[in-house]
Amino acid sequence: MTPRIELAGVSKRFGSRQVLDGLDVAVMPGESLVIIGGSGTGKSVTLKCILGLIPVDAGSIKVDGQEVAGLKGAALDAHRTRFGMLFQGGALFDSLPVWRNISFALPGSTADRMAAAIDNLARVGLSAEVADLKPAELSGGMQKRVALARAIAARPPIIFFDEPTAGLDPITAAVINRLIRTLVTDLKITAITITHDMASVRLIADRVAMLHAGKIIWNGPLAGLDACDNAYVRQFITGSADGPIQMPGARP
């Protein structure tokens, strides 16, 4: 079967810093891949490279078997119609009410778009009363749900979740995790999630990949995560300060 997303040898450098260094990873249709890794290892950059927000220096990115690295103009726009994205901070448009945020990319009349927005609000467990509020009037958890509703509004076959539980309390984070898992399963979405949160990993992932020093250093099913003997993965999932992963700038 052709992978829905396949990255091979993807490299990206910012100035003197090599962020991605020959990254290889593939995601099958309907699969939920969670990429874990320390801060600044290039997890968000990976997603932005697939979306064409950041150009890659080298390597191949294929979606449904088609090369998408280097796409421009209308072809890039068409490529992006296959994706929904939940940004780390929500990235809701401050100046627009919730319903216009959710229906931003949807065609149709105002009434149709409002109805679609309310339908998607219901999917993420929010009432229609929220529709006319501005994002600044919502709590962090509600903003994440609205951003989630926006990401699924156009029913894209692929959704990226960038740190979906960052900054949320544990209960709200659990609600968001469960919501993501339900949406991915119900809507048969292919998903890539990047997170530090091991609770998210265990709830969302079908498969887990660990990114370190610009490369995927471990990739396997969720069930194999705890039995994994990779020292980097062990240190990450146990949250230990001792191990091969050192914080950038830390004293040896």
Next chain:
Amino acid sequence: MIAALVAIGAPVLAALASIGRLTRFAATALSRLLQPPWYPAQLAQQMLVIGWLSLPVVGLTAIFTGSALAQQIFIGGSRFNAASTVPAVTVIGVVRELGPVLGGLMVAGRVASAMAAELGTMRVTEQIDALVTLRTDPFRWLVGPRILAAVLVMPFLVLVSNALGVMGGWLLATQRLGFNSAQYLATTQRYLEVDDVVSSLVKAGVFGFFIALMGCYHGYHSGGGAAGVGRATTNAVVSSFILILLSNLIITVIVFGS
């Protein structure tokens, strides 16, 4: 020797690169303005924000400056028996220079900073990336409407500024300096020429373009969190001030220099 050349060359190259980036940004914004989709609601909102909401600050600046100008011309003119030139010099000074330049500077202070802060915040909170992933071109949705709105409303603002500046001079001259109201207005009308008004409106359009361009450019390329947005805001105001004063000089020399 090489170190000295590097010290000179590096900033020159950086400046040239900045000019190149700005030119490409402006060219992209203008080319996207000519192609659909257009967003009239965004344009209308920006015209309201830039035009209507700038009226108080532009109006007050014009009245105070026109009054002060009339007072200064009266005092200066009295030294060589030319106090009667107050209405003529005031209208020429206000319409040719002070109306557009001070109006432009006040709008730049208000609007370029707001644009840079808004777009800069959108950049650092990934709202601009979100726009792109939702298949919306930020140049069409954010930049184009702001530039077009500024170019369209600045002439209107400067017309108001000119009128209020002249009115400020008239008020002071008739209430404090003893000028006859009807004579003052007749002299003002006699000395005001079409070229004065046209050059004023041309300047206004050019200033509007630079104000919105600088606000959008610095905001769009903002980075580095809150400090980066702060830098973008400062750079937007300073660079739009410089471009307003420079373009004013160039237009003045072209229109009135011969």
